[in-house]
Amino acid sequence: MLELKACGEYQLEEELSSIDLHKVLAVYNFSFWYDGRSSWIILDLRDPAVALVSTDGYVRLYGVTCSEDFVGELEHVLGISEDLSGFFKLGAGDPLLGEFLREFKGWRLRLSPLWWSLVIGVCQQNASFRQGWRMLQNIVKLLGKAARAGDREVLLPPGPEEVLASASKLREAGVGYRAGTIVNIAKAFSQGELSEELLKGLNSREAEENLVSIRGVGKYTARLALALTYRKYDLPPVDRWLGAIIAEVYGVEEKKAEGFWSMRWGEWAGLAAIAVTVALDAVPLRKALDRVRRGILKPVLEDIPTPYSMWRFARL
DNA sequence: TGCCAGGCGGGGT
DNA sequence: ACCCCGCATGGC
Secondary structure (H helix, E strand, O other), X not given: OEEEEEEEEEEOOHHHHHOOHHHHHHOOOOOOOXXXXXXXXXXXXXXXXXXXXXXXXXXXXXXXXXXXXXXXXXXXXXXXXXXXXXXXXXXXXXOOOHHHHHHOOOOOOOOOOHHHHHHHHHHHOOOOHHHHHHHHHHHHHHHOEEEEEOOEEEEEOOOHHHHHHOOHHHHHOOOOOHHHHHXXXXXXXXXXXXXXXXXXXXXXXXXXXXXXXXXXXXXXXXXXXXXHHHOOOOOOOOOHHHHHHHXXXXXXXXXXXXXXXXXXXXXXXXXXXXXXXXXXOOOOHHHHHHHHHHOOOOOOOOOOOOOOOHHHOOOO
C-alpha cells in the first residue's frame, strides 16, 4: 500500500474567524472522506499528499514526500483566505440566492485537482445529481488507491494512469458511455497535452477552449472544472437545470439564461451557479422549480443525499 | 415497463 | 446560429 509520511500538524486560527469549516468540508463530500468531525483533503494526486482537517481547525499533513508548500496549498484548497465579500454584497437580496448566502456566509468551495474536476463534470452529464455522484463514488471505490497516512487509511481517487490501466472497470462503475470521455481525458493528461499547470496561467476563455478540444468535454464540463480547480468563476456552467430555474425566477427566456446569469453575477457567476445547486438540494428540475415557487431556497433535506447532506450516506 | 436526466457531438435546416 | 436526435445507465 502507498505509504504517506506524517509531514506536520498545526492549528488553523485567525483564518477561521469568518469560516464555517463544517460547511466547507460537508458540501459535495463523501462519507469515506468526511464523518462530520474531520475530512480528508486531497492536496496532490500525482505526488500523493493529503490533509486531515477537523472542524475545529486542527490539521494533519501527510505526503509521499513532505513539502513546505502543503500549508499554503491546503489554505488554497479550502478557500479560507478567499475574499468573497464582493460576492455576498452582490448577492444580498437576490431572489434566488439571497437567503442562502446569508446562511452560508462561512462556506467556501473546496477545490479538486483538474483531472478529478473533469471527471466530476463528465459524471454530471445527462444524469441526475444522485446518479452522477453515485458514479463518482463507484469510481473511487473500484479504481481508487488506498494509502496509509500515519495509523489511518485513506482512499484516494484514481489518477489518469490508474484509469487507463483498468479502463474496463469504468463500466462497472456505471458510467455508461461516459467511460469513453473519461478515457479521453486520462489520455490527454497521460500524453502531456493537458496538465493543471498548463491552464493555470490562461484566462478562462483560453482555458475553456483548451478543455473543450477533448472529445466529450463541452462547455458545461469545462467551466465546472475551471470553478472547481482554479476558482475561475467568470464563465458559469449553466446547464438545462439551472437555465430553467433562472428563467423561472428572473423571467428571462431559457436561451438567454446564461447571458443573464453572467451579467447578473459577473466574476462570481460560476460560484453562484454551484451555490444554486447547494441551495436547492440539487433536486431534479421539476421539484426544483416547485421549491423556487414555494420559496424554499436553502438546504432542508436530511433524509436523502443532497450536496450538503451526501457525506452522511455510505451509499448514494 | 418505459421513460428520462445538471451534456455532447454530429447531423440537419 | 439555431434545432434535433441518439447515447449507457439506473431510478422512478
